[in-house]
Amino acid sequence: MSMFLSTSDWKHVPMLRRVLLLCLMFLPQALPGEEIDFEEQILPILEERCLYCHGEDEQESGLRLDLRARMLRGGDSGLPAVVPGKPDKSYLVEVINHVDEDMAMPPDDDKLPAEEIDLLTRWIEAGAVIPGQMEDIASEQSDHWAFQSVVRPEVPEIKGAVTAPRPLTVIDAFLLRSLTEQGLSYSEPADPRSLIRRVSIVLTGIAPTPEQTEAFIEASKIDSEQAYTELVDRLLQSPHFGERWAQHWLDVIRWAETNGSEANLYRKNAWIYRDYVVRSFNEDKPYDVFVQEQIAGDSMGAGEATGFLVAGPHVPAATVGREPAAIRQARADRMDEIMQTVGASVMGVTIGCARCHNHKFDPITIQDYYSMTGVFQDVEFGSRYPEFAADHPRRQRGEAIWKEIAKQRGVLRQAGSWEENWGAFREMHFKPITTTAIRVRFKMANVGLDELEVFGPENYGENLAHKRRGTKVSGFPEDGFEGRNPIRRVNDGEYGTMTWRAKAEKDADKQPYVRLDFEQPETISRIRLSSNREYYFDTDYLDKKPYLPRYEYDVDIMKSDGSWQPWVGTWHTNTQLDKDHPERKPALKKIQNQIDLLSEEGPRPSFVGRFIRPDVTHVLLRGSPENPRDEVDPAGPAIFGGDLGLTQQAPGSKRRAEFAQWITSDENPLTARVMVNRLWHHVFGAGIVTTTSDFGKAGAAPTHPELLDWLAADFVHPTDSADAAWSTKAMIRQMVMSAAFRQSSAPRPEGLAKDAGSSLLWRFPPKRVEAEVIRDSILQASGSLDRTIGGRSYRIHNEKKTYAQWEVVKNYGPETWRRMLYQERMRRVDDQMFTAFDFPDCGQVRDKRPVSTTPLQALNLMNSxxxxxxxxxxxxxxxxxxxxxxxxxxxxxxxxxxxxxxxxxxxxxxxxxxxxxxxxxxxxxxxxxxxxxxxx
Structure with missing residues (x-):
C-alpha cells in the first residue's frame, strides 16, 4: 500500500484521519540497514495505531505497548509481544501481519501499511531499543497474602473471659482475641456424650459404641481432662483414622476407579493407591514426604503413590480415535487433569486457569502452566508395575514367588523352549542365539499385535526390538488390514488399540509375517507378543474381556550369510516337546499357578500411571496443541521461585523429583498453609480460608490470618519438641484438644446476631456428617461392620460391554458390609443410596462437599x-x-x-x-x- 493516495481516494478519508496521514507521510522513513530511531519512527506508529487500547490508561487483554518491559512480558495471551532480535518470535509482528484473522490488529481498522510493518519488524530485529527503558524488567509480583512467606506471628495474650474452666491452647488464644473484639466468648463445654460422638466421627468416621460412650462418661466424672486426652490418643492410633482422612484426600484429587469417559472403563487395581493413602495417614507419614512420594514415588520406593497423578478423569485411546489432531488434544487434556490435581490439592491454586492465557486473577502465566506440564511430560494415564522399596511386603512376597518361577524354568530349559501365558502377553522362551535379524511367520490368516518384543539373557527387561534402539521393522502386510494398521506399530513401545492388523486370504501363498532387523548383532532368548496389553492391564469387568489368541507361528533367525534358519515354533514347543519330555507339563502348570499368585500377592500392574519418554514442551497458544510456540523448561510458577534448573533433556523421573523437593520447600509458602487449612476444615466444618483449594485472589480471605500462619509455621517447625515436623496427627491433635473444639454446639442469641455462620467459633458449628459416616455407623450398630483394612474394593456393579453403562446390581448384601471407603468408586454412577447424601461423582475437585436436603435422603433412610x-x-x-x-x-x-x-x-x-x-x-x-x- 502506498503512503500517497489518489485524489478520488483522498476525498473519502475523514478530516482527522487526513491530518494524521499527512503527518505520517512526512515522518522520516528508514531504509534497510539504517538505524531506526524509536522516538521519530516507531513511537508515532504506536501512538496512532496501538496505544489507545494498549497504553497507560487502558490495557486490553493485559497488553501494554508504551513500556518495553511490558512488551517483553506480553499480555494475557502469555506470549511476548516483542522478543528483541527475533521478530519471528514476536507476537506483535504476527498480529499486525494478520496471520490469524481472529487476532488481527488493529481489530477494527485495515491492516497496517507495509512500510509500518517493515519498520516495526526491523526495529525488533535490531533489538527493540527504547531509550531510557533498556534496564527495566517486568516480573510477576504480588502482594497477595497467600503468596508471601510464612512468618510465625506472636501468640496473643488471652484477655477475654471463658464461661467455664478448661485448658486453653495457642489456637484458643487467637480465636478468643477475635471473639473478644466482637464482644463474644466461647460457649459452655460440650457434655461428654456429645463430645465422644463428635471426636470419634471427626477422627475415625465411625460413631462410638454404647460401651465406649458409657466408659468415657464414667471416666470424665473422675478426671475429664485425662479421659479426653486418652480418648483422643486412642482414636489417633486407630487404624480407622487412616480410612477417615484418606477419604478426605481422595475427594480433593477426584480419585475413582473408572475413567469417566463415554466408555467409563474400569481402572484395574487402582485401589492400591487408595490403600497407600490409608497406610500413610495411619503411619503419620510426614506430609512433605507424602507429597513427594505422590509426585516421584517411583524413585522413592513407593511406586503405588503416583496413582495421585492419574487420579482425575481421562478419555482412553480407543475413544479418542486415530486422528492425529484428536490424539494431540486428548494428550493436552490429560496433562491438564494432572495440573488440576496438583494445583488444587497441594498448592491451593487454580493452575488450570492459565492453560489458554495468563491467569486472570493470580500472577501465574501461561509459561508457568506449560513449564509445570513439562515437569510431568513423562506421565501417561495407564498401568505399570509399581516400584517398591526392598522392605515393602509386596516386593518381598514377589521375590519369593519369582524364585519358584525360576526353579521351574530351570526344569523347562533342560527340555528346550516353552511358552508362558501372562494374560496381557504370551512369552516364548528358547535357547539363546546371536543374530542380526529375526522373522516371525504366522500360520493363520488373521493376526493382531500391538507389540512384538524381543529380549536377551542380559539386561532382562530391555526390549531389543524397540525402534529407539534403531531396530527396523518390515513384513507382510506393511500397511496392515485395509491400510489402517501399519506394521510399524509392533515396535513403537505403545500398547493398546493402536495395533498392526493383518488379514490374508486363506488360500493365499503369502501369510502374515514380521521381520525385525537389529542395528547390530544381538543375543536373544525370548519373544513376547500382545494384542491389547493396555486393556488387560488397565481395565476389567467387561463381559467380553480382551485376550490374546494363542497364535501359531515359527521364528527364524538370520545367519551370517544372510539366509534364514528356523529356530523355534509354537507347534513344536507346545505339542512335540510335551510328548518327548513329560516333565514339561507339570513344571509349566506350576509356573502358571505362580503367575496367578504373583498377580494377587506380589507387585501387580496397577492403574498408577505409566511412564513414557518426555516430549519437548511448548507453550500452546490459546491452549491449542495445533499452535505450539516457544519451548519452556520444566519448572514451577516463577512467582514462587519455581526455577528447578532443568532443561528439556532432563529425564522425567528427575523432573518430578526436583519438583517434589521444591513444592515442599520453604520457597513455596502455599503447601503448609493449604494443608493445615484443609485439616481445620475437616475438624471444624469450614476452613480458615473457606475456599480450601483456592488461595488466590478469587478465593476467600482468611477469617483468622495470623492463626493460619501460626499453624502453618508450627506444622513445619513444631514448637512442641515431642511433635515431628510435618506431622498430620500432631496438627489434628492440636485442633481437637482446643477448647474451641470441645465447646457446645448449642445456639446463643448474641452469637447468632453477630456471627450466624459461627465462623468465629463462639460455638462448635453443627454440621451434617458425610454419606460414609451414616452408612458405616449403621453397619456398626447392627454388628455387621467388616473392619478389614485395605484390599480390593467390594463390588455393587455389573459386568458390562465396553460402551455400555455401569448398573448397580446389589448394594446391600453381606459382601458389601465393609466401610464405604472400600466401595467401588465409579464416576457417573448413582449407587442408588448414598449418592443422595452428596457423595461425590469424582468428576470435579471436591475440597468440601456440598450439603443438600432432599426427599430422596429420607426415602433412602426409610425404604432402601x-x-x-x-x-x-x-x-x-x-x-x-x-x-x-x-x-x-x-x-x-x-x-x-x-x-x-x-x-x-x-x-x-x-x-x-x-x-x-x-x-x-x-x-x-x-x-x-x-x-x-x-x-x-
Missing amino acids: DFVIAQSELIAERAERESGDELKSAIIRCFELLLSRQPETDELDACLEMATQTSLSLVCRTLLNTNEIAFLP
Missing part, C-alpha cells in the same frame, strides 16, 4: 434395601441383648444408634409403634433423625 436389611439386624441384636423384652430392646436400639437412652415420651411412642408394627420400623424411624445425620 440396605436400611431395611440393617434395621432388621439392629432389631434382632437389640432383642437378643435385652432378653427379648420389648421395652429394653427399644432402649438398646437408642443406645446402638444414638448413643443415648430415650426420653419417657420417646420410649412410650416407640413402644406403641413396635407393638403395632415391628421393632425394625422403630430402627428405621431413628435412622431418619437429625441425631444420626449431624455432629452434636
Whole structure:
C-alpha cells in the first residue's frame, strides 16, 4: 500500500484521519540497514495505531505497548509481544501481519501499511531499543497474602473471659482475641456424650459404641481432662483414622476407579493407591514426604503413590480415535487433569486457569502452566508395575514367588523352549542365539499385535526390538488390514488399540509375517507378543474381556550369510516337546499357578500411571496443541521461585523429583498453609480460608490470618519438641484438644446476631456428617461392620460391554458390609443410596462437599434395601441383648444408634409403634433423625 493516495481516494478519508496521514507521510522513513530511531519512527506508529487500547490508561487483554518491559512480558495471551532480535518470535509482528484473522490488529481498522510493518519488524530485529527503558524488567509480583512467606506471628495474650474452666491452647488464644473484639466468648463445654460422638466421627468416621460412650462418661466424672486426652490418643492410633482422612484426600484429587469417559472403563487395581493413602495417614507419614512420594514415588520406593497423578478423569485411546489432531488434544487434556490435581490439592491454586492465557486473577502465566506440564511430560494415564522399596511386603512376597518361577524354568530349559501365558502377553522362551535379524511367520490368516518384543539373557527387561534402539521393522502386510494398521506399530513401545492388523486370504501363498532387523548383532532368548496389553492391564469387568489368541507361528533367525534358519515354533514347543519330555507339563502348570499368585500377592500392574519418554514442551497458544510456540523448561510458577534448573533433556523421573523437593520447600509458602487449612476444615466444618483449594485472589480471605500462619509455621517447625515436623496427627491433635473444639454446639442469641455462620467459633458449628459416616455407623450398630483394612474394593456393579453403562446390581448384601471407603468408586454412577447424601461423582475437585436436603435422603433412610436389611439386624441384636423384652430392646436400639437412652415420651411412642408394627420400623424411624445425620 502506498503512503500517497489518489485524489478520488483522498476525498473519502475523514478530516482527522487526513491530518494524521499527512503527518505520517512526512515522518522520516528508514531504509534497510539504517538505524531506526524509536522516538521519530516507531513511537508515532504506536501512538496512532496501538496505544489507545494498549497504553497507560487502558490495557486490553493485559497488553501494554508504551513500556518495553511490558512488551517483553506480553499480555494475557502469555506470549511476548516483542522478543528483541527475533521478530519471528514476536507476537506483535504476527498480529499486525494478520496471520490469524481472529487476532488481527488493529481489530477494527485495515491492516497496517507495509512500510509500518517493515519498520516495526526491523526495529525488533535490531533489538527493540527504547531509550531510557533498556534496564527495566517486568516480573510477576504480588502482594497477595497467600503468596508471601510464612512468618510465625506472636501468640496473643488471652484477655477475654471463658464461661467455664478448661485448658486453653495457642489456637484458643487467637480465636478468643477475635471473639473478644466482637464482644463474644466461647460457649459452655460440650457434655461428654456429645463430645465422644463428635471426636470419634471427626477422627475415625465411625460413631462410638454404647460401651465406649458409657466408659468415657464414667471416666470424665473422675478426671475429664485425662479421659479426653486418652480418648483422643486412642482414636489417633486407630487404624480407622487412616480410612477417615484418606477419604478426605481422595475427594480433593477426584480419585475413582473408572475413567469417566463415554466408555467409563474400569481402572484395574487402582485401589492400591487408595490403600497407600490409608497406610500413610495411619503411619503419620510426614506430609512433605507424602507429597513427594505422590509426585516421584517411583524413585522413592513407593511406586503405588503416583496413582495421585492419574487420579482425575481421562478419555482412553480407543475413544479418542486415530486422528492425529484428536490424539494431540486428548494428550493436552490429560496433562491438564494432572495440573488440576496438583494445583488444587497441594498448592491451593487454580493452575488450570492459565492453560489458554495468563491467569486472570493470580500472577501465574501461561509459561508457568506449560513449564509445570513439562515437569510431568513423562506421565501417561495407564498401568505399570509399581516400584517398591526392598522392605515393602509386596516386593518381598514377589521375590519369593519369582524364585519358584525360576526353579521351574530351570526344569523347562533342560527340555528346550516353552511358552508362558501372562494374560496381557504370551512369552516364548528358547535357547539363546546371536543374530542380526529375526522373522516371525504366522500360520493363520488373521493376526493382531500391538507389540512384538524381543529380549536377551542380559539386561532382562530391555526390549531389543524397540525402534529407539534403531531396530527396523518390515513384513507382510506393511500397511496392515485395509491400510489402517501399519506394521510399524509392533515396535513403537505403545500398547493398546493402536495395533498392526493383518488379514490374508486363506488360500493365499503369502501369510502374515514380521521381520525385525537389529542395528547390530544381538543375543536373544525370548519373544513376547500382545494384542491389547493396555486393556488387560488397565481395565476389567467387561463381559467380553480382551485376550490374546494363542497364535501359531515359527521364528527364524538370520545367519551370517544372510539366509534364514528356523529356530523355534509354537507347534513344536507346545505339542512335540510335551510328548518327548513329560516333565514339561507339570513344571509349566506350576509356573502358571505362580503367575496367578504373583498377580494377587506380589507387585501387580496397577492403574498408577505409566511412564513414557518426555516430549519437548511448548507453550500452546490459546491452549491449542495445533499452535505450539516457544519451548519452556520444566519448572514451577516463577512467582514462587519455581526455577528447578532443568532443561528439556532432563529425564522425567528427575523432573518430578526436583519438583517434589521444591513444592515442599520453604520457597513455596502455599503447601503448609493449604494443608493445615484443609485439616481445620475437616475438624471444624469450614476452613480458615473457606475456599480450601483456592488461595488466590478469587478465593476467600482468611477469617483468622495470623492463626493460619501460626499453624502453618508450627506444622513445619513444631514448637512442641515431642511433635515431628510435618506431622498430620500432631496438627489434628492440636485442633481437637482446643477448647474451641470441645465447646457446645448449642445456639446463643448474641452469637447468632453477630456471627450466624459461627465462623468465629463462639460455638462448635453443627454440621451434617458425610454419606460414609451414616452408612458405616449403621453397619456398626447392627454388628455387621467388616473392619478389614485395605484390599480390593467390594463390588455393587455389573459386568458390562465396553460402551455400555455401569448398573448397580446389589448394594446391600453381606459382601458389601465393609466401610464405604472400600466401595467401588465409579464416576457417573448413582449407587442408588448414598449418592443422595452428596457423595461425590469424582468428576470435579471436591475440597468440601456440598450439603443438600432432599426427599430422596429420607426415602433412602426409610425404604432402601440396605436400611431395611440393617434395621432388621439392629432389631434382632437389640432383642437378643435385652432378653427379648420389648421395652429394653427399644432402649438398646437408642443406645446402638444414638448413643443415648430415650426420653419417657420417646420410649412410650416407640413402644406403641413396635407393638403395632415391628421393632425394625422403630430402627428405621431413628435412622431418619437429625441425631444420626449431624455432629452434636
